[in-house]
Amino acid sequence: MVDLSTLSRAIEEGNREKTVQLTAEALSDGTNPQDIITRGLQAGMGAVGEKFSSGEYFLPDMLMAARAMKAALEILAPMLEKTGIPTLGKVVIGTVEGDMHDIGKNVVATFLRGSGFEVRDLGSNVSARRFVDEVREQRPDILGLSALLTTTMPAMGNVIKALQAAGLRSGVKVIVGGAPVTQDYANYIGADAYAHDGGKAIPVCKGLLGK
Ligand code: B1M
Numbered sequence: 001m002v003d004l005s006t007l008s009r010a011i012e013e014g015n016r017e018k019t020v021q022l023t024a025e026a027l028s029d030g031t032n033p034q035d036i037i038t039r040g041l042q043a044g045m046g047a048v049g050e051k052f053s054s055g056e057y058f059l060p061d062m063l064m065a066a067r068a069m070k071a072a073l074e075i076l077a078p079m080l081e082k083t084g085i086p087t088l089g090k091v092v093i094g095t096v097e098g099d100m101h102d103i104g105k106n107v108v109a110t111f112l113r114g115s116g117f118e119v120r121d122l123g124s125n126v127s128a129r130r131f132v133d134e135v136r137e138q139r140p141d142i143l144g145l146s147a148l149l150t151t152t153m154p155a156m157g158n159v160i161k162a163l164q165a166a167g168l169r170s171g172v173k174v175i176v177g178g179a180p181v182t183q184d185y186a187n188y189i190g191a192d193a194y195a196h197d198g199g200k201a202i203p204v205c206k207g208l209l210g211k
Contacts, residue, residue, distance in 0.1 A: 001029050001031075002022055002025045004026065004031070004035065004036065004039045004040040004043070005040075005043075006022060007019065007022045007023065007026065007036065007040035007041065007044065008039075008040050008041070008043040008044035008047065009044065010022055010044065011040075011041055011043075011044025011045060011047075011048065011068055011069055011072075012044045012048055012051075012065065014048075014061055014064025014065045014067070014068055015068060016068040016071050019041075019068040019069070019071065019072050020068075020075065022040075023040070023072040023075050024075060026040065027075070027076070027079065033076045033079045034111070034198075034199065036072075036076060037073070037076060037107060037198070038197070038198075038199065041069050041073070045066075045069060045103070048061065048065040066103060070103065073107070073110070076110070080110050080111065080114035081110060081113040081114050086116070087116060087117065087118040088115070088116040088117050088205075088206065088211055089118070089140075089141035089142060089205070089209045089211075090117070090118045090119075090120070090138065090139070090140040090141050090142070091109075091112055091117050091120070091140055091141065091142045091143075091144055091205065092119075092120045092131070092134050092135065092138055092140040092142075092143050092144070093105060093108065093109050093112075093120070093122065093143075093144035093145075093146070094121065094123060094126035094130075094131065094144070094145065094146070095123070095124035095125065095126060095145075095146045095147065095148070095178075096125075096126060096128075096145055096146070096147050096152050096159065097125055097126060097127045097128065097152070097155045097158075098125065098149070098151065098152045098155060099124060099125060099146075099147055099148055099149050099152035099155070100124050100125055101146075101148035101149070101178075102123065102124040102146075104146060104177075104179070104198070105121070105124070105146035105178075106121070107197075107198040108144065108146065108177065108195075108197075108198045108201045109121045109144075111198040111202055112144075112198075112201060112202065115206075117142075117205060120140070122134060128155065128158045128159045128162040129162065131143065131145075131159045132159070132162045132163060132166050132168065135166075135168050135171075135172050136166065136168060139171070139172075140172060141172065141173065141208075142172065142173045142174075142175055142205055142208060142209070143159075143163075143173070143175070144175050144176075144177070144201075144205075145159055145174065145175070145176045145177075145191075146176075146177055146178045147176070147178040147180065147181060148178045148179055148180065149180070150180050153178075153180060153181060156176050156181075156191070157188075159174075160174055160189055160191065173192040173193065174190075174191045174192050174193070175191065175192065175193040175195060175201065175204060175205060175208065176189070176191045176194055177194060177195045177196065177197075177201065182194065193205075193207075193208055
Protein backbone atom coordinates (compact mmCIF):
# COMPACT_ATOMS: atom_id res chain seq x y z
CA MET A 1 0.00 0.00 0.00
CA VAL A 2 1.50 3.38 -1.01
CA ASP A 3 1.97 5.72 1.95
CA LEU A 4 0.54 9.00 0.64
CA SER A 5 3.15 10.98 2.55
CA THR A 6 5.79 9.55 0.16
CA LEU A 7 3.72 10.89 -2.74
CA SER A 8 3.53 14.24 -0.98
CA ARG A 9 7.34 14.23 -0.65
CA ALA A 10 7.78 13.38 -4.35
CA ILE A 11 5.78 16.54 -5.19
CA GLU A 12 7.85 18.52 -2.70
CA GLU A 13 11.01 17.29 -4.45
CA GLY A 14 9.49 18.17 -7.84
CA ASN A 15 10.20 14.60 -8.92
CA ARG A 16 7.81 14.02 -11.79
CA GLU A 17 8.83 10.42 -12.52
CA LYS A 18 8.46 9.33 -8.90
CA THR A 19 5.15 11.21 -8.55
CA VAL A 20 3.69 9.47 -11.60
CA GLN A 21 4.97 6.08 -10.46
CA LEU A 22 3.60 6.44 -6.92
CA THR A 23 0.25 7.74 -8.23
CA ALA A 24 -0.08 4.70 -10.51
CA GLU A 25 0.87 2.38 -7.64
CA ALA A 26 -1.63 4.01 -5.28
CA LEU A 27 -4.37 3.60 -7.88
CA SER A 28 -3.58 -0.07 -8.40
CA ASP A 29 -3.61 -0.52 -4.58
CA GLY A 30 -7.20 0.65 -4.67
CA THR A 31 -6.59 4.02 -2.99
CA ASN A 32 -9.42 6.48 -3.65
CA PRO A 33 -8.34 8.99 -6.37
CA GLN A 34 -9.76 11.92 -4.34
CA ASP A 35 -7.55 10.89 -1.39
CA ILE A 36 -4.54 10.63 -3.70
CA ILE A 37 -5.16 14.24 -4.73
CA THR A 38 -5.95 15.78 -1.36
CA ARG A 39 -3.75 13.76 1.02
CA GLY A 40 -0.89 13.15 -1.41
CA LEU A 41 -0.50 15.71 -4.20
CA GLN A 42 -2.18 18.75 -2.63
CA ALA A 43 -0.42 18.20 0.70
CA GLY A 44 2.90 18.23 -1.16
CA MET A 45 1.97 21.46 -2.91
CA GLY A 46 1.17 23.02 0.45
CA ALA A 47 4.67 22.18 1.64
CA VAL A 48 6.16 23.65 -1.56
CA GLY A 49 4.24 26.88 -0.93
CA GLU A 50 5.54 27.09 2.65
CA LYS A 51 9.13 26.57 1.48
CA PHE A 52 8.67 29.27 -1.17
CA SER A 53 7.34 31.67 1.47
CA SER A 54 10.29 30.98 3.78
CA GLY A 55 12.82 31.55 0.97
CA GLU A 56 14.00 27.93 0.91
CA TYR A 57 12.43 27.33 -2.52
CA PHE A 58 12.46 29.51 -5.64
CA LEU A 59 10.23 29.80 -8.71
CA PRO A 60 11.80 26.83 -10.57
CA ASP A 61 11.03 24.62 -7.55
CA MET A 62 7.35 25.62 -7.73
CA LEU A 63 7.37 24.97 -11.47
CA MET A 64 8.85 21.49 -11.08
CA ALA A 65 6.29 20.62 -8.41
CA ALA A 66 3.52 21.95 -10.65
CA ARG A 67 4.71 19.81 -13.58
CA ALA A 68 4.83 16.71 -11.38
CA MET A 69 1.31 17.37 -10.07
CA LYS A 70 -0.09 17.97 -13.55
CA ALA A 71 1.38 14.68 -14.80
CA ALA A 72 -0.25 12.83 -11.88
CA LEU A 73 -3.61 14.56 -12.48
CA GLU A 74 -3.55 13.35 -16.09
CA ILE A 75 -3.57 9.78 -14.80
CA LEU A 76 -6.24 10.47 -12.19
CA ALA A 77 -8.70 12.54 -14.24
CA PRO A 78 -10.13 9.62 -16.29
CA MET A 79 -10.84 7.73 -13.02
CA LEU A 80 -12.76 10.70 -11.64
CA GLU A 81 -14.65 11.86 -14.71
CA LYS A 82 -17.89 10.05 -15.40
CA THR A 83 -19.24 9.94 -18.94
CA GLY A 84 -22.57 9.06 -20.43
CA ILE A 85 -24.65 10.12 -17.42
CA PRO A 86 -27.36 12.80 -17.51
CA THR A 87 -25.82 16.16 -16.64
CA LEU A 88 -26.61 17.85 -13.32
CA GLY A 89 -25.97 21.25 -14.89
CA LYS A 90 -23.50 23.22 -16.95
CA VAL A 91 -20.49 24.94 -15.37
CA VAL A 92 -18.09 27.38 -17.04
CA ILE A 93 -14.90 27.73 -15.02
CA GLY A 94 -11.61 29.63 -15.26
CA THR A 95 -8.82 31.36 -13.37
CA VAL A 96 -9.18 35.13 -13.46
CA GLU A 97 -7.12 37.68 -15.36
CA GLY A 98 -3.48 38.08 -14.32
CA ASP A 99 -3.38 34.69 -12.60
CA MET A 100 -1.56 31.72 -14.14
CA HIS A 101 -2.34 29.22 -11.35
CA ASP A 102 -4.53 26.54 -12.87
CA ILE A 103 -3.91 23.34 -10.90
CA GLY A 104 -6.55 23.93 -8.20
CA LYS A 105 -9.07 25.05 -10.80
CA ASN A 106 -8.30 21.87 -12.79
CA VAL A 107 -8.93 19.78 -9.66
CA VAL A 108 -12.27 21.52 -9.07
CA ALA A 109 -13.25 20.97 -12.74
CA THR A 110 -12.31 17.28 -12.52
CA PHE A 111 -14.27 16.78 -9.28
CA LEU A 112 -17.34 18.51 -10.75
CA ARG A 113 -17.17 16.41 -13.93
CA GLY A 114 -16.84 13.33 -11.74
CA SER A 115 -20.03 14.20 -9.90
CA GLY A 116 -22.04 14.66 -13.08
CA PHE A 117 -21.66 18.31 -14.12
CA GLU A 118 -20.83 19.31 -17.68
CA VAL A 119 -17.78 21.57 -17.35
CA ARG A 120 -16.31 23.99 -19.85
CA ASP A 121 -12.84 25.01 -18.70
CA LEU A 122 -11.57 28.33 -20.06
CA GLY A 123 -8.07 27.91 -18.62
CA SER A 124 -6.14 30.58 -16.74
CA ASN A 125 -5.62 34.34 -17.10
CA VAL A 126 -9.18 34.73 -18.39
CA SER A 127 -10.43 38.30 -18.86
CA ALA A 128 -13.77 39.55 -17.51
CA ARG A 129 -14.84 40.16 -21.09
CA ARG A 130 -14.18 36.53 -22.06
CA PHE A 131 -16.17 35.26 -19.03
CA VAL A 132 -19.07 37.52 -20.03
CA ASP A 133 -18.94 36.35 -23.66
CA GLU A 134 -18.94 32.70 -22.55
CA VAL A 135 -21.90 33.23 -20.22
CA ARG A 136 -23.79 34.93 -23.03
CA GLU A 137 -23.02 32.16 -25.53
CA GLN A 138 -22.99 29.04 -23.37
CA ARG A 139 -25.73 29.98 -20.88
CA PRO A 140 -24.16 27.95 -18.05
CA ASP A 141 -26.05 27.36 -14.80
CA ILE A 142 -22.89 28.16 -12.83
CA LEU A 143 -19.81 30.30 -13.42
CA GLY A 144 -16.74 29.26 -11.38
CA LEU A 145 -13.95 31.76 -10.73
CA SER A 146 -10.59 30.79 -9.26
CA ALA A 147 -7.84 33.08 -7.90
CA LEU A 148 -4.64 32.09 -6.12
CA LEU A 149 -3.06 35.50 -5.64
CA THR A 150 -4.22 38.24 -3.30
CA THR A 151 -3.50 40.65 -6.17
CA THR A 152 -5.88 38.86 -8.57
CA MET A 153 -8.78 38.34 -6.14
CA PRO A 154 -10.35 41.71 -7.12
CA ALA A 155 -10.60 40.45 -10.72
CA MET A 156 -13.34 38.09 -9.49
CA GLY A 157 -15.39 41.10 -8.39
CA ASN A 158 -14.74 42.72 -11.77
CA VAL A 159 -16.24 39.69 -13.53
CA ILE A 160 -19.38 39.95 -11.39
CA LYS A 161 -19.67 43.68 -12.15
CA ALA A 162 -19.19 42.97 -15.87
CA LEU A 163 -21.96 40.34 -15.76
CA GLN A 164 -24.25 42.89 -14.11
CA ALA A 165 -23.40 45.53 -16.72
CA ALA A 166 -24.18 43.04 -19.50
CA GLY A 167 -27.55 42.16 -17.91
CA LEU A 168 -26.47 38.54 -17.41
CA ARG A 169 -25.99 38.34 -13.65
CA SER A 170 -29.45 37.05 -12.72
CA GLY A 171 -29.18 34.12 -15.14
CA VAL A 172 -26.08 32.51 -13.66
CA LYS A 173 -24.88 31.48 -10.21
CA VAL A 174 -21.31 32.51 -9.41
CA ILE A 175 -19.05 30.38 -7.21
CA VAL A 176 -15.58 31.57 -6.21
CA GLY A 177 -12.58 29.82 -4.66
CA GLY A 178 -8.81 29.60 -4.37
CA ALA A 179 -6.36 29.59 -1.46
CA PRO A 180 -6.65 33.30 -0.45
CA VAL A 181 -10.44 33.49 -1.02
CA THR A 182 -12.86 33.31 1.92
CA GLN A 183 -16.61 33.19 2.45
CA ASP A 184 -16.46 36.81 3.66
CA TYR A 185 -14.71 37.87 0.46
CA ALA A 186 -17.27 35.99 -1.63
CA ASN A 187 -20.04 37.88 0.19
CA TYR A 188 -18.18 41.18 -0.24
CA ILE A 189 -17.98 40.87 -4.04
CA GLY A 190 -21.55 39.57 -4.37
CA ALA A 191 -20.79 35.97 -5.37
CA ASP A 192 -23.50 33.37 -4.77
CA ALA A 193 -21.19 30.83 -3.18
CA TYR A 194 -17.70 29.96 -2.00
CA ALA A 195 -16.03 26.56 -1.74
CA HIS A 196 -12.82 25.91 0.15
CA ASP A 197 -11.71 22.97 -2.01
CA GLY A 198 -12.65 20.67 -4.85
CA GLY A 199 -14.51 18.24 -2.60
CA LYS A 200 -16.62 21.04 -1.08
CA ALA A 201 -17.36 22.50 -4.53
CA ILE A 202 -19.50 19.45 -5.38
CA PRO A 203 -22.22 19.88 -2.70
CA VAL A 204 -22.03 23.66 -3.00
CA CYS A 205 -22.71 23.53 -6.77
CA LYS A 206 -25.47 20.96 -6.30
CA GLY A 207 -26.99 23.21 -3.62
CA LEU A 208 -26.89 26.23 -5.92
CA LEU A 209 -29.08 24.31 -8.38
CA GLY A 210 -31.32 22.86 -5.65
CA LYS A 211 -30.07 19.28 -6.25
CO1 B1M B 1 2.52 30.57 -7.19
N1 B1M B 1 2.02 31.47 -5.53
N2 B1M B 1 3.21 32.25 -7.91
N3 B1M B 1 3.10 29.49 -8.67
N4 B1M B 1 2.10 29.05 -6.12
C1 B1M B 1 1.29 30.70 -4.53
C2 B1M B 1 -0.22 30.82 -4.74
C3 B1M B 1 1.78 31.37 -3.18
C4 B1M B 1 0.78 31.25 -2.01
C5 B1M B 1 3.17 30.79 -2.79
C6 B1M B 1 3.70 31.39 -1.52
O1 B1M B 1 4.20 32.50 -1.53
N5 B1M B 1 3.60 30.69 -0.41
C7 B1M B 1 2.02 32.85 -3.65
C8 B1M B 1 0.82 33.79 -3.54
C9 B1M B 1 0.94 34.78 -2.42
C10 B1M B 1 -0.29 35.61 -2.33
O2 B1M B 1 -0.74 36.21 -3.26
N6 B1M B 1 -0.83 35.62 -1.13
C11 B1M B 1 2.46 32.65 -5.09
C12 B1M B 1 3.20 33.59 -5.84
C13 B1M B 1 3.68 34.80 -5.08
C14 B1M B 1 3.50 33.41 -7.20
C15 B1M B 1 4.24 34.38 -8.13
C16 B1M B 1 3.86 35.86 -7.97
C17 B1M B 1 5.75 34.14 -7.89
C18 B1M B 1 6.68 35.07 -8.63
O3 B1M B 1 6.66 35.16 -9.83
N7 B1M B 1 7.49 35.74 -7.87
C19 B1M B 1 3.87 33.83 -9.54
C20 B1M B 1 2.58 34.48 -10.09
C21 B1M B 1 2.31 34.09 -11.52
C22 B1M B 1 0.92 34.55 -11.95
O4 B1M B 1 -0.05 33.83 -11.72
N8 B1M B 1 0.80 35.72 -12.52
C23 B1M B 1 3.62 32.39 -9.22
C24 B1M B 1 3.82 31.35 -10.11
C25 B1M B 1 3.63 30.00 -9.83
C26 B1M B 1 3.99 28.87 -10.78
C27 B1M B 1 3.74 29.21 -12.26
C28 B1M B 1 5.46 28.54 -10.59
C29 B1M B 1 3.15 27.68 -10.20
C30 B1M B 1 1.74 27.55 -10.84
C31 B1M B 1 1.69 26.49 -11.93
C32 B1M B 1 0.27 26.25 -12.38
O5 B1M B 1 -0.71 26.39 -11.67
N9 B1M B 1 0.18 25.89 -13.64
C33 B1M B 1 2.94 28.15 -8.77
C34 B1M B 1 2.56 27.26 -7.70
C35 B1M B 1 2.61 25.78 -8.02
C36 B1M B 1 2.18 27.74 -6.42
C37 B1M B 1 1.84 26.93 -5.14
C38 B1M B 1 3.16 26.38 -4.58
C39 B1M B 1 0.89 25.77 -5.30
C40 B1M B 1 -0.46 26.11 -5.98
C41 B1M B 1 -1.18 24.82 -6.27
O6 B1M B 1 -1.20 24.37 -7.40
N10 B1M B 1 -1.72 24.15 -5.21
C42 B1M B 1 1.16 28.05 -4.25
C43 B1M B 1 1.35 27.82 -2.76
C44 B1M B 1 0.13 27.20 -2.13
O7 B1M B 1 -0.98 27.28 -2.61
N11 B1M B 1 0.32 26.61 -0.99
C45 B1M B 1 1.63 29.29 -4.89
C46 B1M B 1 -2.38 22.85 -5.32
C47 B1M B 1 -3.86 23.05 -5.66
C48 B1M B 1 -4.56 21.71 -5.79
O8 B1M B 1 -4.44 23.77 -4.59
O9 B1M B 1 -4.57 25.85 -5.99
O10 B1M B 1 -5.15 25.92 -3.52
P1 B1M B 1 -5.13 25.19 -4.79
O11 B1M B 1 -6.65 24.79 -5.17
C49 B1M B 1 -7.55 24.22 -4.24
C50 B1M B 1 -8.36 25.27 -3.44
O12 B1M B 1 -7.74 26.53 -3.37
C51 B1M B 1 -9.69 25.28 -4.11
O13 B1M B 1 -9.83 23.92 -4.55
C52 B1M B 1 -8.58 23.49 -5.08
C53 B1M B 1 -8.52 22.01 -5.06
O14 B1M B 1 -8.89 21.45 -3.83
N12 B1M B 1 -9.97 26.12 -5.27
C54 B1M B 1 -11.27 26.39 -5.60
C55 B1M B 1 -9.19 26.66 -6.22
N13 B1M B 1 -9.91 27.28 -7.14
C56 B1M B 1 -11.21 27.12 -6.80
C57 B1M B 1 -12.39 27.54 -7.43
C58 B1M B 1 -13.60 27.20 -6.82
C59 B1M B 1 -13.65 26.49 -5.63
C60 B1M B 1 -12.49 26.07 -5.00
O15 B1M B 1 -14.78 27.53 -7.35
C61 B1M B 1 -14.84 28.01 -8.68
